[in-house]
Amino acid sequence: MNTLVCTHPGEIVYEEAEKPVLAPGYTIIKIRRIGICGTDLHAFEGTQPYFNYPRILGHELSGEIVETDGAPGFSVGEVVTFTPYFNCGKCVACRAGKPNCCTEISVFGVHIDGGMAEYVSVPSYALVHGDGLSFDELALIEPLAIGAHGIERAGVTPNDTVLVVGAGPIGLGTMEFARIAGAKVIALDIDDARLGFCRDKIKVPHTINGLTENVHERLSELTQGDMPTVVIDATGNLKAINNAFQYLAHGGRYVLIGLQKGDISFSHPDFHKKEATLMSSRNATRQDFEKVINSMKAGLIDPTTYITHRVSFEDVKNHFSSWLDPATGVIKAMVMLD
Helix, strand or coil: CEEEEEEECCEEEEEECCCCCCCCCEEEEEEEEEEECHHHHHHHHCCCCCCCCCEECCCEEEEEEEEECCCCCCCCCCEEEECCEECCCCCHHHHCCCHHHCCCCEEECCCECCCCECEEEEEHHHEEECCCCCHHHHHCHHHHHHHHHHHHHHCCCCCCEEEEECCCHHHHHHHHHHHHCCCEEEEEECCHHHHHHHHHHCCCCEEEECCCCCHHHHHHHHCCCCCCCEEEECCCCHHHHHHHHHHCCCCCEEEECCCCCCCCCCCHHHHHHCCCEEEECCCCCHHHHHHHHHHHHCCCCCHHHHEEEEEEHHHHHHHHHHHHCHHHCCCEEEEECC
């Protein structure tokens, strides 16, 4: 079978590999869709933590079961996706119901080879029923679940004003679930096209361009001086992460969904006087996947609006580097294996 391998930063190549053989407790899936995410692009740039080369990228996936073992309720030919965070089931985090931050976690396409291949083998416990959704919709569950998990971590309620910093796919999903939770949502980015997407496609009422507007003044204006009660970073940019501490309301919560390699820094006295809360949000849980599926089926989210670029698996290498350029206008590139 054909695979696409990131051999080192800046280089991806096609390589032939053996089709996986069914093992006890595993399922083999014929891949039909691969969403390109920030993790893939950061790995290509060489800025992704927890990463080693060479690596087959890809963890936003959907496909069809071709062989399965240890998957009660699933059948050959069924359309599925899966949770791409494989956990040990025994560590302190797993015992506490947090397999998304397992001490021995293996994230598909990050710690181990991922889904840019014609067939993959995954633990059967990770399978998620397609539930009548399309291949496109199923491949977009994972990035949306990241946002859903961040909103769950923040404990967002209708009384909150949520500032989401970064209007990429993860940020957009975060905004959607903040809206579903009933909060007032504000988007902050430095790209007018992406801010326009927020307003036009997912109906975010308030947007701020961090390059052309005074962010602090605009936030104060929009919150009648209170400032956002929840700030969520979805950029993974160190400067953006550090800057956003100043936007937090007294008693507020700051959630880091974005990830970068450096050390964050902030004013301890300012953070302390606000009795603020700082937390990370890593990956997602099966419950987050189920929330996304239910939201899609209820018409609360239309994930297909995120897909701005489509490409065949055979042409990914020719386009991959271009998706790093904001001028291409990419929100979500979708790879098709039909």
